[in-house]
Amino acid sequence: MIKNGILGQPYLDNPTLKTVSLSLSHSANMACVLVFPQNIIMGIDIEEYKDRNYEFLKKSLNDAERNILFSSGLLNMRGFTKLWSIKEALSKCTFTGMRSPMNIYSINSVEVCSDGVTTGTFKNFNQ
Numbered sequence: 001m002i003k004n005g006i007l008g009q010p011y012l013d014n015p016t017l018k019t020v021s022l023s024l025s026h027s028a029n030m031a032c033v034l035v036f037p038q039n040i041i042m043g044i045d046i047e048e049y050k051d052r053n054y055e056f057l058k059k060s061l062n063d064a065e066r067n068i069l070f071s072s073g074l075l076n077m078r079g080f081t082k083l084w085s086i087k088e089a090l091s092k093c094t095f096t097g098m099r100s101p102m103n104i105y106s107i108n109s110v111e112v113c114s115d116g117v118t119t120g121t122f123k124n125f126n127q
Helices: 051-059 062-071 077-093
Strands: 003-005 011-014 020-027 029-038 107-112 118-124
Touching: 011 020, 020 077, 051 077, 062 077, 062 107, 077 107, 077 118
Parallel strands: none
Antiparallel strands: 003 011, 020 029, 107 118
């Protein structure tokens, strides 16, 4: 059974699965779950590209992040959504979700790979 922890984070309440953790995400009619060993911290997020979120997502990024997106050719709704999703996945690793100040999740670099996968690093998390 999936329950909520003290910070609202999901956890498996099953004595036979004590060494397993999970991360959940949903958006519109999509949902996903990532199950992983408890000694590894992981987070997952999925988002739809919605034009109505443009201004909110744009404001959620700092100047350095907008410059990173510009130099990566992603200064658009797709780029804003990708960075938001990356930040939200990290926030799940800290078990706080997006309740912490946004600058904690600042993006340091972004690279778009030839297969379209976007990777990056964080300013405050070097793992």
